[in-house]
Amino acid sequence: MVALTRDRGTLERIAARNFSIPAAASKVFYAGAILALDTATGYGTPGATATTLRGLGRVRRAVTSPATPGTxxxxxxxxxxxxxxxxxxxxxxxxxxxxxxxxxxDQTVAKTNGSNTRSAAGIIRDVDDLGVWIEF
Incomplete structure (x- = not known):
């Protein structure tokens, strides 16, 4: 690339908050659910008890993925x-x-890794009568 010679419309992610990721095959993602990265495949998947996941954040809109991953x-x-x-x-x-x-x-978090059966969701920032505040 060469240096600019005119204005550039540079895209921005507001506060580095909004993202999207290709979905794993045949999954239902509900708005508000925990979204995880399946580190074995590189696709997004609903939060679950598994050892190959990494918590990413909260699903913005409901999506049902077809049988082909990444579609x-x-x-x-x-x-x-x-x-x-x-x-x-x-x-x-x-x-x-x-x-x-x-x-x-995809909506519940726990204190332990369940004898190495669970993946990390995020960091616990607060606890109240209605649940646990998790930072992704």
Whole structure:
């Protein structure tokens, strides 16, 4: 490339918050759900108990992907979002603020990695009566 000789319409991602990723095959992504990257395939997938996922953020709009991976994209947002708390030994408390939360499913996070069966969702930033605030 050469240096500019006129104005350029440079695209911006506002506060580096809005993204999209090609979707894994045959998945249903609900708006508001936890979106994860399947590190084995490079495609977006709903949050789940698995060891090959990495939490990305919150799904912006519902999408159902066809049988061919990468055919549609899933829009998602980075930020701080409230999700459901796990229970029993995996219940997240205020003492866990600042530590990693782990995905149980596309709307629930837990305190532990479930004996190495769960992937990280994000960082616990707050806990209240309605759930856990996770930063992606």
């Amino acid at each position: 549609v994209n899933v829009e998602y947002e980075r930020g701080l979002f409230r999700y459901s708390n796990s229970s029993a030994a995996d219940l997240i408390t205020r003492a866990d603020i600042g530590t990693t939360a782990y995905m149980v499913d």
